[in-house]
Amino acid sequence: MSDSAQRCAGAFGSFRGGLAERLVEKLLFICALSSILIVFFIIAFILKEGIPVLALGPDFFFGMTWKPGQGQFGVVPTVLSTFIVGIGALGIAAVIGIPAAIYLAEFAPEWLRALIKPSVEMLVGIPSIVLGFFGLMVLVVFIRDNIGGWGECILAGWVILAVMTLPHVISISEDALRAVPRTYKEASLGLGATPLQTIRKILVPNARSGILASLILGMGNAIGETMAVLMVIGNPNIPWIPSSVLEPVRVLTSTIVIEISYVVWGSTHQHALFALGVILFSIVAVLNAITTALIRKGIRTGCR
Amino acid sequence: MNRGEVAEKLVKAGLLGAALISVAVLLIVVAYIVLKGVGTINLEFLTQAQYRFGRGGGIFPQIIGSLGLVGVCLLFAVPLGVASAIYLAEYAPNNLVTESVRFFVACLAGIPSIVIGLFGLVFLVYYLHLGVSLLSGGLALGFMILPWTVRASEEAIKAVPQSYREASLALGVTKLQTIRRIVLKSAYPGIITGVLLGTGKAIGETAVVLLTAGSxxxxxxxxSIFDPVASLPVYVYLLATTGNTSEQLERAFGASLVLITLFLLMSIFALVLRDRYFKRMRGRGGG
Known part of the structure; x- marks a missing residue:
């Protein structure tokens, strides 16, 4: 009697449990889909708001003047400035970051690594507004006093963005260098090559897709970065194509932030700012896709 | 040979120098903000509101506002992120659905924050009529850190040794209970680490908050959550770019110092926690 009662209770329990389990699984599945949903919503809403100006076609994509007051929304100077600022920052980050990654992967004693790695990780997260404020107070003043110009310029943007890009370049390049099979290195050293020759001829060439990936990802981050760069590059009233690194410029992100604060909602100007958002999103998406492809390729060659 | 050795030493020194630059930059920025800001910090500064466009008063509403925004953001992103991670790590077969979830999580992580701000503005503020408010700002920040909570939680859950689950299932415990009592209990330090790192990112985020939460x-x-709200990063931005008196700059430095202190506390706590957690997991998993 008690035996069958127990069995009965057990069956009931597992039935109830089974239902709850399936319900929870469905619920978790819906939660997992939320990220997909959010990305679709973002794309849909930004595109929808941008379309009235994207539809201008060549006047927007190849237009040379951006004068919202006169209904001119040419995007060329802004996009060009964005790339100038992004590529320059990347150059500085590469010159510092790749050697730093080589040192961390090959030479650093454990205690030094334990000091450098966390500070690199923290540098990634340091609020960009604080970095921008530091840039405005120190870097801009330094450039104005010692190099010339207004101080708020492309060069200041390069340095600040290089600082923000550096951690990405260092961590991904270091991972790529570490992924090169040990046997390659040992074979090279065994043949009598010096450590430096081994690094130059074996390690770096074998890690190159990972290193390239870190650079392109860094560039995506630099182009999408907003506050720090906004505070140091000057933002002239009309976007132009600069002729020297000491001139102020306007980039996509800074234009959006500055003009969205006074734009009339529903005006062509507002749609133009969302169209800038579409361009920014597209550039960064392409760069991120290239990064992912390169990292995948790096993993494949590393395994071989 | 001798010349070669000298060259090697030089190159090694150069590489070390490059590696130390990142440490130096972090130290210099933090030291500068601390030196410039510490004079402004006192009880009045931390507990009063500003007046006359930041020429006087303190940053109490900004501190509370930033904490409130992060609170709303975490209330949205943590349950959703952890739930997604449980599904990905424990339930999902490796198929097209999970592949695409992971792909879109990576996509979301790659979207520039200003684009998320624009989305928050058009979708939350105008389309859903939430207005420029605490709720809009918190949700927009939530969209931003959701990918981090998903990834960190998934990694933490996957780091729990398979033997724990098997032991629990073998004792006749259901899968759901195993996840709740065993897996999540073992994984929570890793999840908290990810959440803390996300929080550090959210509290310093300016562009998103500027567009969705308040001036x-x-x-x-x-x-209420439908009121506009002040925040530390936006306050720093306004004073730093439009302020021109020394009082305003002092207050901008003070607010930066409070912001960076909150950020550093969270990051250091997260890194320490992660270090311990992974040591413990490795120790147990191996033994």
Whole structure:
């Protein structure tokens, strides 16, 4: 009697449990889909708001003047400035970051690594507004006093963005260098090559897709970065194509932030700012896709 | 040979120098903000509201506003992120659905924050009529850190040794209970680490908050989640770019110092926690 009662209770329990389990699984599945949903919503809403100006076609994509007051929304100077600022920052980050990654992967004693790695990780997260404020107070003043110009310029943007890009370049390049099979290195050293020759001829060439990936990802981050760069590059009233690194410029992100604060909602100007958002999103998406492809390729060659 | 050795030493020194630059930059920025800001910090600064566009008063509403925004953001992103991670790590077969979820999580992580701000503005503020408010700002920040909570939780859950689950299942415990009592209990330090790192990112985020939460100068506390709210980063931005008196700059430095202190506390706590957690997991998993 008690035996069958127990069995009965057990069956009931597992039935109830089974239902709850399936319900929870469905619920978790819906939660997992939320990220997909959010990305679709973002794309849909930004595109929808941008379309009235994207539809201008060549006047927007190849237009040379951006004068919202006169209904001119040419995007060329802004996009060009964005790339100038992004590529320059990347150059500085590469010159510092790749050697730093080589040192961390090959030479650093454990205690030094334990000091450098966390500070690199923290540098990634340091609020960009604080970095921008530091840039405005120190870097801009330094450039104005010692190099010339207004101080708020492309060069200041390069340095600040290089600082923000550096951690990405260092961590991904270091991972790529570490992924090169040990046997390659040992074979090279065994043949009598010096450590430096081994690094130059074996390690770096074998890690190159990972290193390239870190650079392109860094560039995506630099182009999408907003506050720090906004505070140091000057933002002239009309976007132009600069002729020297000491001139102020306007980039996509800074234009959006500055003009969205006074734009009339529903005006062509507002749609133009969302169209800038579409361009920014597209550039960064392409760069991120290239990064992912390169990292995948790096993993494949590393395994071989 | 001798010349070669000298060259090697030089190159090694150069590489070391490059590696130390990142440490130096971090130290210099933090030291500068501390030196410039520490004079402004006192009880009045931390507990009063600003007046006359930041020429006087303190940053109390900004501190509370930033904490409130992060609170709303975490309430949205943590349950959703952890739930997604449980599904990905424990339930999902490796198929097209999970592949695409992971792909879109990576996509979301790659979207520039200003684009998320624009989305928050058009979708939350205008389309859903939530207005420029604590709720809009918190949700927009939530969209931003959701990918981090998903990834960190998934990694933490996957780091729990398979033997724990098998032991629990073998004792006749259901899968759901195993996940709740065993897996999540073992994984929670890793999840907290990810959440803390996300929080550090959210609390310093300016562009998103500027577009969706408020002007930064509000000198009152929000009475509901539908009120606009001040925040530290936006306040720093306004004072730093439009302020021209020394009082305003002093207050911008003070607010930066409070912001960076909150950020550093969270990061250091997260890194320490992660270090311990992974040591413990490795120790147990191996033994």
């Amino acid at each position: 930064g100068l509000e000198s009152f506390l929000p009475r």
